[in-house]
Amino acid sequence: MHIVLLVLGVVAGLGFWWYRLRAAHDAAGEVVDAVGRMRGSMRRKKIRNQNQLSPLTAVNDPIVAAATILVAVATDDVALSTAREETIRAEIGKLTSPDKLEEAVIYGKWAAAQIADTAVVIDKLGPFLAERLDGAEKHGMMTMARNVCAAEGPDLPLEAQRFRRLTQKLGLEVH
Incomplete structure (x- = not known):
């Protein structure tokens, strides 16, 4: 047992x-x-x-980069107004041919719509432009951005912050 x-x-x-x-x-x-x-x-x-x-990583042309930044700044949490779009076309049109203008604006609108945050667009494309533009062209870019934001459209609540960030990313002196 x-x-x-x-x-x-x-x-x-x-x-x-x-x-x-x-x-x-x-x-x-x-x-x-x-x-x-x-x-x-x-x-x-x-x-x-x-x-x-x-x-944004596909952008390899300064004209397209500028158009994308301008559209992103103009549509920062608001819809792109007709007046601002026309201002973008006028500003970019001073730099390139009509065919290239249309391509740049269409791509800029699409790319800016794909990226939710305008700061990301500026952070990614600002240094790209800083490498390819001289001092006068960088100031011209800031003038274009101010002209676009001054056009008729909804208020841009973060406009000053976006200009400061763009100024920094372009390598200009921040005031």
Whole structure:
């Protein structure tokens, strides 16, 4: 009888430890799954951020960059008014041909609509323009931006901040 109890005790002990090891394995699997989901989420967020900036990374022409910045500043949490769009066309039209003007304004409107934050547009395209423009052209860019914002349209609540940021990104002295 004592041998049967010994065998039952050993079997019960093995069953207990097998159950404990299986529970530990399941818990470890859940931790690994949670870490995998977190890593996947971080990877997807990074890809979303890269895709969000892709309209700006494709810009390789200063005229298109200027048009995109002007549209972004003019549509900072407001709709683009007809007067501001005409001002953008007039300002960019001084710099390029009518065909290039139309292309630049259309791309600028599309790219600015894809990026939710005007500061991101300025941060990404400001240094691009700073490398390619001389001092007079940089001041001209600021004048164009002021003319666009002065055109008739809804109030731009962050206008002063956007001008300050654009001035910094163009490498001009900030007052």
